[in-house]
Amino acid sequence: MSEEPGFAGACVAVVGLGLMGGSLAGALATRQACRQVVGVSRRPETLRTALERGWIHHGTTDLIEGTAQADVVVLATPPRVVLRQLREIGPHLQAGTLVMDLASTKAQVLRAMEGLPACVQPLGGHPMCGKEQAGIEAAQPDLFAGRPFILSPLPRTSAGALEQGKALVRAVGAVPVVLDAADHDRMVAWVSHLPHTVALSLMGAAMAGAQQDPGLWSLAASGFRDTTRLAASDPDMMLDIFLTNQENILRAMNVFREQFDKLYALIEAGDEAPLRECIEAASRRRRELNL
Amino acid sequence: MSEEPGFAGACVAVVGLGLMGGSLAGALATRQACRQVVGVSRRPETLRTALERGWIHHGTTDLIEGTAQADVVVLATPPRVVLRQLREIGPHLQAGTLVMDLASTKAQVLRAMEGLPACVQPLGGHPMCGKEQAGIEAAQPDLFAGRPFILSPLPRTSAGALEQGKALVRAVGAVPVVLDAADHDRMVAWVSHLPHTVALSLMGAAMAGAQQDPGLWSLAASGFRDTTRLAASDPDMMLDIFLTNQENILRAMNVFREQFDKLYALIEAGDEAPLRECIEAASRRRRELNL
Numbered sequence: 024m025s026e027e028p029g030f031a032g033a034c035v036a037v038v039g040l041g042l043m044g045g046s047l048a049g050a051l052a053t054r055q056a057c058r059q060v061v062g063v064s065r066r067p068e069t070l071r072t073a074l075e076r077g078w079i080h081h082g083t084t085d086l087i088e089g090t091a092q093a094d095v096v097v098l099a100t101p102p103r104v105v106l107r108q109l110r111e112i113g114p115h116l117q118a119g120t121l122v123m124d125l126a127s128t129k130a131q132v133l134r135a136m137e138g139l140p141a142c143v144q145p146l147g148g149h150p151m152c153g154k155e156q157a158g159i160e161a162a163q164p165d166l167f168a169g170r171p172f173i174l175s176p177l178p179r180t181s182a183g184a185l186e187q188g189k190a191l192v193r194a195v196g197a198v199p200v201v202l203d204a205a206d207h208d209r210m211v212a213w214v215s216h217l218p219h220t221v222a223l224s225l226m227g228a229a230m231a232g233a234q235q236d237p238g239l240w241s242l243a244a245s246g247f248r249d250t251t252r253l254a255a256s257d258p259d260m261m262l263d264i265f266l267t268n269q270e271n272i273l274r275a276m277n278v279f280r281e282q283f284d285k286l287y288a289l290i291e292a293g294d295e296a297p298l299r300e301c302i303e304a305a306s307r308r309r310r311e312l313n314l
Numbered sequence: 315m316s317e318e319p320g321f322a323g324a325c326v327a328v329v330g331l332g333l334m335g336g337s338l339a340g341a342l343a344t345r346q347a348c349r350q351v352v353g354v355s356r357r358p359e360t361l362r363t364a365l366e367r368g369w370i371h372h373g374t375t376d377l378i379e380g381t382a383q384a385d386v387v388v389l390a391t392p393p394r395v396v397l398r399q400l401r402e403i404g405p406h407l408q409a410g411t412l413v414m415d416l417a418s419t420k421a422q423v424l425r426a427m428e429g430l431p432a433c434v435q436p437l438g439g440h441p442m443c444g445k446e447q448a449g450i451e452a453a454q455p456d457l458f459a460g461r462p463f464i465l466s467p468l469p470r471t472s473a474g475a476l477e478q479g480k481a482l483v484r485a486v487g488a489v490p491v492v493l494d495a496a497d498h499d500r501m502v503a504w505v506s507h508l509p510h511t512v513a514l515s516l517m518g519a520a521m522a523g524a525q526q527d528p529g530l531w532s533l534a535a536s537g538f539r540d541t542t543r544l545a546a547s548d549p550d551m552m553l554d555i556f557l558t559n560q561e562n563i564l565r566a567m568n569v570f571r572e573q574f575d576k577l578y579a580l581i582e583a584g585d586e587a588p589l590r591e592c593i594e595a596a597s598r599r600r601r602e603l604n605l
Contacts, residue, residue: 265593
């Protein structure tokens with residue numbers, strides 16, 4: 024990290040050592056990206072696991088103790104826990120501390136960051152990666168490699184603090200993308216939050232179908248597996264996402280329903296030409312995407 | 315295949331050497347499961363590829379020539395092409411020939427198989443595996459390994475013909491599951507056809523969102539990739555599925571919409587307890603599934 028001055032000497036406190044926080048701590052520590060990684064977790068066994076793996080240098084269950092001396096604090100907890108923790112740690116932070124989060128929605132978090140003392144630097148963050156497993160057992164230090172990592176500054180965020188945030192993002196192997204919180208929340212509603220609602224509803228529908236035909240589960244192949252994978256995500260995280268990005272998600276859901284109803288009407292009519300056109304437009308675009 | 319008498323000496327004609335037919339021919343030939351594999355394709359270059367890979371012993375673009383001398387005929391074409399080919403090959407088949415298909419819907423195919431001459435043996439088939447790529451380039455002889463492979467006999471299908479079908483299924487590494495055509499179509503509507511409609515609609519919604527925010531594609535991560543994967547499936551196949559299993563698909567779509575609307579209402583109300591309950595029920599069931 025010699026090319027990123029101001030970060031190599033930092034003490035980074037990671038609050039929450041689940042999939043995201045555990046992976047971030049692991050990436051920082053194993054890449055020796057900063058001077059010290061302090062882990063904060065409610066559960067002592069999580070701290071033990073993180074210490075054993077060499078992902079943190081020091082662990083504590085005390086939020087204030089763990090963050091008060093840090094140069095960088097990363098809150099890696101669900102969106103609504105982040106809101107609470109920002110209120111709790113604010114008064115105890117050192118002047119100049121960079122306070123980041125990794126939550127899946129940004130507007131509410133950034134509003135809460137406005138309430139931080141003027142002497143600390145707020146910066147929203149959201150790494151665009153994940154998997155349906157939760158907890159430190161699912162964490163892996165290469166989780167961020169090559170992935171976009173959104174950074175959302177406030178007007179009060181200094182240029183230096185934004186650079187420090189970028190340095191942290193690069194240090195874990197990700198690609199920094201600066202994006203306004205409102206833009207972020209509007210865009211991820213389409214590509215992340217809407218897919219969660221769809222996966223949950225698809226599971227709900229199959230569960231209804233299984234009441235008549237319990238054997239249908241044995242016929243579920245890779246298509247069903249992939250389309251419903253997001254439904255297995257952490258319920259707390261999904262709940263917080265839905266409750267902190269309601270407006271954008273509801274708008275995306277309305278557009279999805281229009282598309283779904285259009286497809287329903289075309290299948291019902293059995294009119295081949297317009298049905299083919301509808302299928303081919305979506306199919307072509309999907310194959311063009313380099314996912 | 316010495317433990318499966320009546321199959322090792324067979325000449326198997328595979329009609330259509332795409333993802334499914336190519337993989338099946340490849341599995342039969344490379345496992346030396348039968349005496350001869352004859353490939354039938356409209357495109358000479360597909361036959362050349364199959365011959366070069368050792369997946370067929372003989373290839374022809376002539377449907378009648380390729381099937382007239384076979385002991386087993388497997389139609390590996392889209393559902394509505396299967397319907398047409400059954401009419402075309404029927405009068406030319408040898409007495410005792412086993413006629414199978416691999417189409418994703420079974421009721422219409424089985425009705426068409428009723429029209430085959432009394433001297434041949436009809437048996438519907440549907441291997442529960444697949445991927446979004448099409449064509450022989452995507453084919454792989456291990457595609458069926460360990461997967462359920464539905465077999466749907468007609469009342470007129472002899473026990474010996476069903477056993478021969480099971481032998482073929484086992485010969486390609488799959489697990490035979492005997493299922494009535496109507497039951498099959500009702501069940502796969504939930505776990506395969508409905509997910510296709512959902513993936514297409516999700517792509518349609520994101521395309522609408524991208525008109526305002528073209529940058530959203532760069533934020534699409536593994537969740538979006540997996541949830542929309544089925545939208546990249548072969549349009550011809552999707553069209554044929556939708557048009558040959560309309561009633562079951564429309565019913566499943568209606569139930570999906572109920573689930574989706576319920577989730578919408580819960581997010582809109584922002585009422586945490588029932589929203590959490592809805593999320594947790596689907597999430598718990600999804601994690602229980604061994605997919």
